[in-house]
Ligand SMILES: Nc1ncnc2c1ncn2[C@@H]1O[C@H](COP(=O)(O)OP(=O)(O)O)[C@@H](O)[C@H]1O
């Protein structure tokens with residue numbers, strides 16, 4: 292549960308394209324870190340290297356280290372499938388299995404990992420995850436109905452329930468609210484505040500108010516120009532980033548002068 296992340300000198304490539312240059316950052320446990328910056332600066336790319344999802348793209352590779360509580364997730368003896376299990380990901384568009392029941396959606400990851408128990412244990416895990424995702428009260432009478440029948444906001448909380456059902460150490464979220472209405476967005480933001488008690492969370496958001504509301508520290512990424520690699524410009528306490536950042540580029544971005 293809730294582990295620390297240390298990224299050291301991470302360079303990220305898509306084939307010959309150097310997408311992200313030399314990122315070094317740390318995320319303490321039980322902390323929410325927001326990634327902000329203009330489109331194309333590498334926020335999603337960096338996020339996907341934190342659970343080894345980047346390398347599933349043909350030609351994609353990384354150079355550098357990502358440590359989870361001091362253990363390098365890129366070490367040669369580490370199984371990337373196991374890494375993706377302990378470092379869960381929630382995507383921009385909710386992606387439940389639409390015809391699968393709500394309950395089966397929640398425990399889908401456990402079944403894939405071969406860690407499923409008997410029916411009663413699965414019911415308990417599903418309830419705990421749905422409660423953890425603030426969705427239980429809305430779905431407890433329709434657990435056997437298809438996941439695709441839920442609203443967008445409910446589907447995203449269902450995906451969060453699926454991610455936490457396997458008891459990960461870290462939750463990565465890539466613009467998890469960008470397809471949601473404002474009420475559902477607030478529900479997810481409240482949930483992130485709750486989940487922070489148990490998990491280490493990294494969230495990419497294009498919404499600076501959201502970064503200010505949900506995160507403890509904020510990483511501002513930028514790129515010098517088209518075809519140039521993205522860089523981490525500044526990582527600081529969220530309050531500092533939004534009131535008195537160290538770098539002029541951060542100031543220009545948060546005050547809306549570009550991006
Ligand atoms: N699958 C891919 N193949 C090649 N280049 C990619 C791929 N995904 C992203 N990129 C490139 O990497 C850079 C960073 O993209 P991305 O991480 O998606 O930025 P952000 O999330 O900050 O908008 C961009 O130049 C983008 O075009």
Ligand SMILES: [Mg+2]
Nearest residue numbers: 334335336495
């Ligand atoms: Mg992105």
